[in-house]
Amino acid sequence: MSKAMRTTLKIVWVIGMMILVLFMLYPFIYSFLGALNTKTDFSNLGTLLPIPKKLVFRNFLYAFTKTGIPPLLNTFYRTSWYTFWNVLVAVLLGYVMARYEFKGKKLFLVFIICSQVVPSVLTMIPSFVMMSKIPFLGGNNWMGMGGHGLINNPLVLYLPFGWGALLWVFLFMQSMKSLPKDFEEAAEIDGCNFRLTLTKVILPMQKPILAVIAANTALGTWNDWFTPFMYINRIKDSTLPAYIGMLATSLQEMSGDRDFPKLFGLSCVSIIPPLLIFLFFQKYIIQGIASTGIKG
Amino acid sequence: MEVVGRQERILTRKQRQSRRAYAVILPFFFYISIWSLLPLVIGLLLGFTEFNALNGLPKWVGLDNFKTFFGSKDYIILLVRQVWMGGLCLIANVVLSFLLALALNIKHPLRGFFRTSVYIPNIAAAAITSGVFIALLNPFNGGLNMFFKSIGMEPIIWNYSQFWMVFWIMIFFVWRSVGPAAIIWLGGLQSIDASLYEAANVDGASKLQQVRYITIPGLRFISAYILLTGLIGVMQMFDVVMLISHGNPYGKTDVLMYRIYRDGVVSFNMGMAGAASTILGLVTVLIAFLAFKIISKGDKNE
Incomplete structure (x- = not known):
């Protein structure tokens, strides 16, 4: 290949990728511009790029009104809660599974691997039934009768902890394999107990994998609408994404309040935290995707 | 004396280890099992009952729900549609993400930017971005039809055409998931030893031959992973359908998983939803198993 041809190919590649990037980002540009419109302006506009005639900013503020603040806060609480627990479980279980010898270890490992390929359809409806019949919660008696259990109960956003978390246990286990045992043995000789060994010796050396787990679960929980x-x-x-989901599914009905700019305004707000997480922890998120792909 | 003492210490140390391991692991496994393993068991039984989850106890009805499933055409059609619509989405996603990974595998200062950009659709929840598609596809004042009109084309009533609704479901699905798949492919591409390509260049192999004899065999594990996880995923795909088409026009883009969701969560027909879940789960496992067999058979022939 001649040099001229190579440069033309490079230019064609850059232009092609630019077009692709525009296509990938177009819905975000569209919702940002759409949120700057008023409701009537937007429905009269009908263009590929809803450039507003008159700028309004109140659509972005819906998330900070009386209806918007509780779901927004709930999303934050839920994301922090599950990120914390996922990291903790991954570290504790992953460490013990990687380093300790005990009976039944193989069985646990098989359980972890099998749980990752169980189709979620098998648990969706039964979970719903179980939540509605959970004893002692939401007006249920000890038989799980009489009330509605965890349905419509905010606790349902915090209590369940399924085997999705075991993926991170597996990942932490894998990452422990590349760490020589000498450090822990030295620490033990120096009189470190289990907790000290873990927090002072292991965790500082496993920061990247912790970032992978934390970033991915935070992103996943925030987006779990x-x-x-x-x-x-x-x-x-x-939560905010679920609230947007309610609005979005009601858009399908041709009648009723079809307030697109409000939806876009809320969407723009709710995408900011995941976007920040992604931009700051991009390396780790991509590493997480790639390593679950390669090792899984 | 000393030897015996040492042996004792080793033994107790081992015991201590396993005791501690159980103390750490068992509570978590127990808790996780409550929320995951228990529903799995409940699900297997649910299909044999009539139960509305609101009041009363489940009533054992034997195979009635399964008879309804296979007796009425509705469910079979939905199951078949789940398979072909999911299959279309999966194939489109696998092929396009592979091409994208090839395009992203070129060294250039802008590569990082491109990689970030194609990933971004995935960091927004499906519910958040579907509104844009609904606004664009509005048959009367949606951006696309207005654009068609302005360049003198006939507007298309998307919502009344099965073809176009499936098409847009596919676009939305691929738009969201092409980025992560491309990243996984890319990881695979970059893990192939570069010296193989150099050797091929020296031997005068063309680019196409290099792809055929180096790239594709080198990506066998990755492609098996992408295909199998993708397969399990699309067999349970319904959020995309729910958000883009609601199963319309006239239920022609409805899929079994969406029906299960409506049966269970909207109309509280838990028995039927449970039976359909069991069947869809078994079909998924069966298809994944067959795909796995085919892939690993291909391995042996190589």
């Missing part, structure tokens, strides 16, 4: 959507129908107890 479906769980709150399925279990909770009061906006106050729901």
Whole structure:
């Protein structure tokens, strides 16, 4: 290949990728511009790029009104809660599984691997039934009768902890394999107990994998619009993405309040935290995707 | 004396280790099992009952729900549609993400930017971005039809055409998931030893031959992973359908998983939802197993 041809090819590649990037980012540009419109302006516009005639900013503020603040806060609480627990479980279980010898270890490992390929359809509806029949919660008696259990109960956003977390246990285990045992043995000789060995010796050396787990679970929990959507129908107890999901599914009905700019405004706000997480922890998120791909 | 003492210490140390391991692991496994393993068991039983989850106890009805499933055409059609619509989405995603990974595998200062950009659709929840598609596809004042009109083309009533709704579901699905798949492919591409390509260059192999004899065999594990996880994923795909088409026009883009969701969570027909879940789960496992067999058979022939 001649040099001229190579440069033309490079230029063609850059232009092609630019077009692709525009296509990938177009819906975000569209919703940002759409949110700057008023409702009537938007429905009269009908263009590929809804450039506003008159700028309005109040659509972005819906998330900070009386209806918007509780779901926004719930999303933050839920994301922090699950990020914390996922990291903790991954570290404790991953460390013990990687380093300790005990009976039944193989069985646990098989359980971890099998749990990752169980189709979620097998647990979706039964979980719903179980949540509604859980004893002692939501007005249920010890038989799980009489009330509605965790349905429409905000606790449903915090209590369940399924085997999705075991993926991170597996990842932490794998990452422990590349760490020589000498450090822990030295620490033990120096009189470190289990907790000290873990927090002072292991964790500082495993920071990258911790970042992988934390960033991925934070992103996943924030974006999990479906769980709150399925279990909770009061906006106050729901999360922001689930609230947007309620608005988005009601858009399908041709009648009713089809306030697109409001939806876009809320969407723009709710995408900021995941976007920040992604931009700051991009390396780790991509590493997580690639390593679950390669090792899994 | 000393030897015996040492042996004792080793033994107790081992015991201590396993005791501690159980103390750490068992509570978590127990808790996780409550939320995951228990529903799995409940699900297997649910299909044999009639139960509305609101009041009363489940009533054992034997195979009635399964008879309804296979007796009425509705469910079979939905199951078949789940397979072909999911299959279309999966194939489109696998092929396009592979091409994208090839395009991203070129060294250039802008590569990082491109990689970030194609990933971004995935960091927004499906519910957040579907509104844009609904606004664009509005048959009367949606951006696309207005654009068609302005360049003198007939507007298309997307919502009344099965073809176009499937097409847009596919676009939305691929738009969201092409980035992560491309990243996984890219990881695979970059893990192939570069010296193989150099050797091929020296031997005068063309680019196409290099792809055929170095790249594709080198990506066998990655492609098996992408295909199998993708397969399990699309067999349960319904959020995309729910958000883009609601199963319309006239239920022609409805899929079994969406029906299960509506049966269970909207109309509280838990028995039927449970039976359909069991069947869809078994079909998924069966298809994944067959795919795995085919892939590993291909391995042996190589």
